[in-house]
Structure formats: C-alpha cells, structure tokens
Amino acid sequence: MEEQNLEAIMGLIMNGGNAKSSAFEAIQAAKTGDFDGADAKLKESDQFLTEAHNSQTSMLTQEAQGNHMTVTLLAVHSQDHIMNAITFRDLAGEVVDIYKKLAADGK
Template sequence: MDEEKLNVIMKLIIDGGSAKSSAVEAISAAKQSNFKLAEKKLKEADDFLVKGHNAQTGLLSAEAANEYQDSTSLIMVHAQDHIMTAIAFKDLARKIIDLYRIINKMKGEK
C-alpha cells in the first residue's frame, strides 16, 4: 500500500476516534449540567468529523480516478468503520444532551 494512502487512512482512524471521544466528553459535561462545555465538545466532534470526511472524500476521489490500484484493505475498512461509528455516536450524543436539558428543566435547573 502506498505510504501516502496509508497516512490518510490513519488520519481517518485518528479523526474518527477523536470525534467519538469528544462526543463522550460532551455527554459527560451534559450529565454535570455543563451545557456550554457539552456544546463545545460537540463542535469539536464535528470539526474532527469534517477533517475525516475531507480525507475520506480525497481517498474516494483518488480511487474513482484510478490512482489507487490495490484492492480494499482491512485497514481501510477499519478506518471507514471509525468514521461511521463516530458520526452515529455524535448524533446519539446530541440526543442524550437534549434529554439532560429536559431533565434539568423538569428539576428546575438552568
């Protein structure tokens, strides 16, 4: 596998993992009623996902242009899994944070 392609794939894995970690931190902040931090962490997760998506798009474009002749590798599948899991987790984190907001309102908190 081309070293440049491997570097992009590793970036996908790192960005996906970082996005998921930020989403987990967002949920933890919301649990503590720190919604400002929760929103900041969700934004951070979005930023990581944008980076990952851009890298992913570059790989897909290169493959469509026949720049990569090798077959799909397990590491590429793993990278795609990281990005897709992070997207799903971030979306779920948004819902959980919204639920914490509702709970706080019911308890009379801000």
C-alpha cells in the first residue's frame, strides 16, 4: 500500500474516532446541563470530521487521477469509521437539542 494512501486511511480512522468521542462527550455534557460545553464538543467533533473529509478527498482525488488504490480491509475499515462517526455526530446533535429543550421546559 502506498504511503500516501496509508496516511489518508489512518487520517480517516483517527479523525473519525476522535469525532465520535467528541460527540459522545457532548452528550455527556448536555446530560449534566453544561450546554456551552456540549456545543463546544459538537464543534470539536465537526472539526475532526472536516479533517477526516480532507483525508477522504485526498483518496478520491488520487482515484480520479487514475492512481487506483487496492481496496484492503484497512481501507474498508477506515470508511466504516468515518460513516459511523458522521451518524453518531448527527444523533449527538439531536440528543443535545433534546436535553436543551427539556431544560428550557423546566423538566
């Protein structure tokens, strides 16, 4: 596997994992009523997702230029990581919103 592809794959795995962790921390913060902290963690998650997207774009650019990558289990795993992170981030945003609404309603 080419070094550039391995770097992009590892970028997806690391940033996807970090994005998911930050999103989970946002839920935990909202659960305790720390909505500023929750919003900061969601923003941090978004930043990690942007970095992951940049890694993915690098891989797609290489493919579009005719530099075909051999699909490996590691490459598939990296895509799985980023898709799970995106889904988890979206759901975390909804959970934080629910906690905010409950707090606003006095419950």
